[in-house]
Amino acid sequence: MDTRDRLIESTRELLWERGYVGTSPKAIQQHAGAGQGSMYHHFAGKPELALAAVERTAEALRTQADAELSGPGKASERIAAYLHREREILRGCQIGRLTQDPEVMGSPELRRPVEETFDWLRNRLAEVITEGQADGEFTGLDPAATAATVVATLQGGYVLARASGASEGFERAVEGVLNLLVRRP
Amino acid sequence: MDTRDRLIESTRELLWERGYVGTSPKAIQQHAGAGQGSMYHHFAGKPELALAAVERTAEALRTQADAELSGPGKASERIAAYLHREREILRGCQIGRLTQDPEVMGSPELRRPVEETFDWLRNRLAEVITEGQADGEFTGLDPAATAATVVATLQGGYVLARASGASEGFERAVEGVLNLLVRRP
DNA sequence: GTCTATAATCCGATAGAC
DNA sequence: GTCTATCGGATTATAGAC
Numbered sequence: 001m002d003t004r005d006r007l008i009e010s011t012r013e014l015l016w017e018r019g020y021v022g023t024s025p026k027a028i029q030q031h032a033g034a035g036q037g038s039m040y041h042h043f044a045g046k047p048e049l050a051l052a053a054v055e056r057t058a059e060a061l062r063t064q065a066d067a068e069l070s071g072p073g074k075a076s077e078r079i080a081a082y083l084h085r086e087r088e089i090l091r092g093c094q095i096g097r098l099t100q101d102p103e104v105m106g107s108p109e110l111r112r113p114v115e116e117t118f119d120w121l122r123n124r125l126a127e128v129i130t131e132g133q134a135d136g137e138f139t140g141l142d143p144a145a146t147a148a149t150v151v152a153t154l155q156g157g158y159v160l161a162r163a164s165g166a167s168e169g170f171e172r173a174v175e176g177v178l179n180l181l182v183r184r185p
Numbered sequence: 186m187d188t189r190d191r192l193i194e195s196t197r198e199l200l201w202e203r204g205y206v207g208t209s210p211k212a213i214q215q216h217a218g219a220g221q222g223s224m225y226h227h228f229a230g231k232p233e234l235a236l237a238a239v240e241r242t243a244e245a246l247r248t249q250a251d252a253e254l255s256g257p258g259k260a261s262e263r264i265a266a267y268l269h270r271e272r273e274i275l276r277g278c279q280i281g282r283l284t285q286d287p288e289v290m291g292s293p294e295l296r297r298p299v300e301e302t303f304d305w306l307r308n309r310l311a312e313v314i315t316e317g318q319a320d321g322e323f324t325g326l327d328p329a330a331t332a333a334t335v336v337a338t339l340q341g342g343y344v345l346a347r348a349s350g351a352s353e354g355f356e357r358a359v360e361g362v363l364n365l366l367v368r369r370p
Numbered sequence: 371g372t373c374t375a376t377a378a379t380c381c382g383a384t385a386g387a388c
Numbered sequence: 389g390t391c392t393a394t395c396g397g398a399t400t401a402t403a404g405a406c
Contacts, residue, residue: 018287021207024399038372092285099286099347102203118348141364148345148354149361155344156337163303167367169333176334179326179364210382223390
């Protein structure tokens with residue numbers, strides 16, 4: 001991994017941990033083992049570096065999600081697999097946390113990959129729900145609204161877990177939405 | 186409103202907008218129309234002022250939520266009223282946003298009111314769900330898990346709305362979870 | 371490409387006059 | 389109580405040597 005790559009990876013890590021406002025160029029340089037001159041040779045400044053990091057993270061998240069959602073099994077099984085995927089729950093969502101950052105949301109460039117990621121995820125989940133309905137699952141549900149609920153449960157599950165410092169809140173929320181989706185009396 | 190109060194209210198506003206890391210004492214002073222000496226006369230520093238602000242916000246949130254959840258109507262109607270309450274959706278949740286702040290979560294004092302707020306809300310919602318089950322609603326659902334899902338949907342709804350810069354994502358998520366809860370075929 | 375030096379500004383806080 | 393002055397350190401760069 002060359003210096004440019006280490007800078008991007010360090011930025012991804014620090015954005016996840018501390019957000020954009022809380023991440024300084026100096027901290028990135030130290031984490032990457034690079035000097036100031038090196039960072040400013042590869043990137044014009046903090047915003048450009050953050051954009052490279054966010055875009056890489058967004059693509060990784062999409063790839064991971066699609067692996068579960070386009071895998072084998074019934075629609076409900078694929079959604080359950082996605083929700084139960086191994087996650088670093090207490091660290092939160094790498095993309096979702098950026099929505100709390102005023103400087104990210106205030107920059108159209110930095111915000112675009114965040115918006116696109118959630119748009120993609122909601123659409124993909126709605127497709128899977130529609131596929132399930134063709135098999136007799138999820139009867140009577142609106143795919144778009146239900147997809148939004150599933151994504152929101154995930155994002156909110158991270159909030160509950162971080163609030164209590166334990167993953168239990170996340171797991172309860174996921175258990176609850178799966179019961180609502182699948183075990184419909 | 187005296188100076189001390191204006192400092193607390195300004196801190197509440199800025200914590201909501203920019204979080205703890207993104208809020209400087211200087212910004213608080215300017216927002217409150219107070220000088221440095223004035224702020225440091227009333228509070229030992231930024232952490233003490235933030236604690237006063239967070240505690241006041243937590244209590245306000247609890248009071249608001251309890252007004253809907255302990256109001257008139259069936260359990261499902263009270264939950265719907267709570268979810269449909271007027272909110273400044275694009276500004277996000279004043280308490281939930283703090284879970285993304287590493288310095289808040291790293292301070293046991295600042296984190297306690299955040300954790301207590303979510304504990305209280307989950308418990309209160311679980312009680313309401315249990316009341317509904319006594320009336321034949323929510324059959325077959327686990328109250329604790331379902332309560333976690335409802336709270337997570339709200340918190341995640343804010344994330345979806347902020348990601349797209351429009352409240353539609355929030356409203357979809359709420360619509361989806363209410364359909365799952367109430368219109369159970 | 372990477373390094374060190376330098377700089378203007380801001381940060382969180384203290385001191386002391388009024 | 390509130391104000392201004394001041395502080396040491398961090399931030400976000402730029403300049404220029406190597």
